[in-house]
Amino acid sequence: MFDWAHTIPILSIVCYLPLVGAVAILAFLRGSSASTVRRFATGVAGLDFLVSLPLWWAFQRDGELFQFRESAGWIEAIGARYEFGVDGIALLLVLLTTFLGFLAFLSSWSAIQEREREYYIFLLLLQTGMLGVFMSLDFFLFYVFWEVMLVPMYFLIGIWGGPRKLYAAIKFFLYTLVGSVLMLLGILALYFFNGDGLLAWPGLGGDATFSVLRFHEIASQIPPDLQFWIFLAFFVGFAIKVPMIPFHTWLPDAHVEAPTAGSVILAGVLLKMGTYGFVRFSLPILPEATRELLPWMIGLSIGGILYGALVAMAQKDVKKLVAYSSVSHLGFVMLGIFALNPAGLNGGILQMINHGLSTGALFLLVGILYERRHTRLISEFGGLSKVMPAYATVFLIITMASIGLPTLNGFIGEFTILVGVFERSWVWAALAAFGIVLGAAYMLWMYQRVFFGPVRHEENQGLRDLNGRELACVLPLVVLCFWIGLYPKPFFEILEQPVEYIVQRVDPGYAEALAAARPGELPAVVAGSGE
């Protein structure tokens, strides 16, 4: 039914539609009113989501690993190509991006009251940048999108942010830029390793390439010490983005100061780029270094889980609390990924989506409250469940999703991660599980202080409950949380093949042991994934 999606360059369309929209606003909507711009931009984002939807059905679960491939020459002189393609992991993230992006647009209608034209232009550009990151199969192209995306995000925080926006914006930009330039050196080292130096340069008749798949293939030939250095370079780039401790300090600032839509996208999508980077690049390209540095990675992940949770508990500001909870949750994702087995990876990737949904929803909800009261301090609230029952209900569901209550998405992700981690070591699993307990503690405590008890502040008496547009923003997220919580099978199905592929790359021994233990059960892709 959706086979036509394979015949058109659908990824490019999805990726550049927001860009076209931004240019259109610049060029054609010069004198238009703010509401026209707002509707138009939201329309573009919605259309983009609709266009991206067929990917879900058209993607062949048992087909090739990377589908919807687009390939064209770009900078022949250095071997950089225009390569687009998605596997199951990227597909989910692309859909998450278009979906959360649309919601972010919708949520901005009342939150953003000044310089709206510029705001929507930047937001649209950001969409294009993020989508490009997930779609690129050429390292050079990937890097271009990776950095391009920083600029609109910088302005979103810097112009429409909170009181300390300038500081937060430049901190965000500097941190991520430092990380990415080091990553660039890693990319170059890989590039020259693959091409054996000078002969690789296409201008000299070589066939140098930035192709990610090519790097996957040569992974086993890269000497361990080189792997080690490249891994460190990548690590800085990705870990800052995730963020792992000790690189996390930009995150609370950026989150707290960013406008609601910015926080939603920041938490929902931008952070996933770091984890995506680990999954797509570090693990399959640098398997030996990954295994060698595994204890460090695990340590940092668990440290992040516990540290994030403890700091979140001490927060007085709801948004900051949610920000620190992100540090904790992303620690879970990293832990799952570095379990280096199918369960861990599956869980980690699914938890990326879950975190996008639930934290995105939390930021939306906090934003709604902030619009009404212009404060986010927990002490300013109390008893809101009486004033805003619908709001309280939705907030509760999302809180539960975030904690990991069964029947909701968080449970599936965290449980799968723990299964994977347990397979590696029960100590890690125990420590991580302790993080879940802490998570439940700070979330529930916050919920209690905000929603229960008497209404202590006069101003809170007359607060409006959710309106239609706000409900429309949040409800889809709630539905998705339930869907993943109750019936995650489609997600695991789509992840199965890429996850097997990565496990095969990063830990061939594991796949063999698995094959020995369960002969005949291994999917064909693992056996024949050498391309």
Next chain:
Amino acid sequence: MPETYLPVLLALAFALILGGVILAASGLIGRGSGGRVKLSPYESGEPLLDPSRKRISILFFLIAIDFVIFDVEAAFLYPWVLVLREGGWPLFWSVMVFVALILVGFVYIWRKGGLDLKKRFRTRWQEASHG
């Protein structure tokens, strides 16, 4: 070869020694005489009419610079004359280009009033830059 420079060195040393000896000898042997009047500056036997450290017009400096420029470049023409016949027309035209370049510079200085001693730079563009 360093040793070929020896005569130069000797001549230099001789000059220094001679000068030093004469000065030292006259200082030691001679009698001091005259005092203030003798040490005062004079021009051709007349007392000075005004201080010698007075400001002079920058114009003289510019003229001097112009002179040095053209003088040095004219010096190139002497060797040219000596080899004119061997060089033939190519050499002739080469030097003509050289002269033409100098001529452009000359015209430029002329038009800018660099040779105009009387008007002291009161030319139009100067006024323009004030207004």
Next chain:
Amino acid sequence: MPAFDLREFLLLAPEILLAIGGLALLLAGSVGRGVPGRVAASLSLFFLVATALLVLTVEEVGPEPRLILGSSFVLDGFARFFKLVILAGTALTVLISVRFVDDGAYRAGEYHALLLLATTGMMFMVGGFNLVSIWIALELMALSSYILAGYFKRETRSNEAALKYFVLGALSSAILLYGASLLYGATGELRLDLLAAALPEAMVTGRLLVPTGWLMLSVGLLFKVAAVPFHVWTPDVYVGAPTPVTAYLAAASKTASFAILVRIFVQGLPTLLPDWQIVIAAVASVTMIWGNLAALTQTNVKRMLAYSSIAHAGYVLLGLLAASVIGLWSVAFYLLAYTFITLGAFAMVVVLERREYAGEEVSDYAGLARRAPWLAAAMLVFLLALTGIPPTGGFVGKVYLFAAAVEAGWTWVAVIGVLTSAISLYYYFSIAVQMYLKESTRDTPEPLGSPALTAAIATCVVATLVLGLFPGPFIEFAQAAGLPLP
């Protein structure tokens, strides 16, 4: 008889035409009331374009370099590439000079004549194949630049700029010449290729002559490209000189100086490669670090751009440091991109500045995004390019340079390079902060454009973006600028 065929002069037709153009403008400018600014600008644009066309047609280069006029000059892809880049830079300078010449109340003809003559000098520089011909061409460029820097005759800062530039420039030229003479003394050769051939023996017989000679030569050249620690003249000169002249110095003059630096080191001193690589590595590192750190504290945009141009000299040195095929290409490509980026940024300074150096503070950019969104967007593109963020030519150029350094095994210098370019974001974006995040006050100067200025900025923006998004053809163009390596 001359030792060469006089018809070879025809191959220098572009340079000769440009020199004639300069002289003609000089004469025309000094006759009567002189030529009006716009006429002078149009004439010099005409000469520049005609020269570029001549470079493209007359100086058709084969695969082998061709030595002409008794090996004083060489026609090769390297010279051709840099001549075109320099001509493009000069043409843009002419465009951004229009307003300044109009309200500067100085004669337009002389200004443009000096520009053209300086450009002639640069063209001879990049085509020079002999230490003496290179030096003379360098002096033609330098002497014209000194006057240009002091073109605001009645401004103290402009005088200061000219004087500093002159004294320090003359000093560096002297050092350079002295170095060249020592090398000549050691080898008896001035031609770069013969010098290279004679060096190994001279290193044995000449003892200290060779190291002293090439070190002095390096000092002179590094001075011209404004590398730390020979950079002290740069900020004052860049700030004091009229902004279009500053742009010209930062773009064209720097490009030409880099071209001879590369040519002399690669073609004249290949024997000393391991030695000068160490020097260049050290100089490149401190240049990148100091240039960027010093720029951090600047509040005057011109001064900031001056330090940024010092820092960029450090990045370009990475390409030379690699001393590889890729390295030379990357130098060529980066200088191409850098010419457009720098000229664009300085053109933006011209848009906002007023007489007597007003409108040059970072805070004068406050709220520009609201008052002039397109200009602010253009400036943003230049800032991104200077930082090295895609999708701009600055990014591709930097990747190219870092790639060259990594490939040649100078990873630690490349690490300094990437970290300092991340630092540079901070000060470049202080301008972006003003433009987009601050509101203008009553004192903020209104942007004052002109068609010529707009044309220049538009050209620079388009070039910067095209070099970033579709650099393929330009990389191939820059590859023509390769030099035979040892």
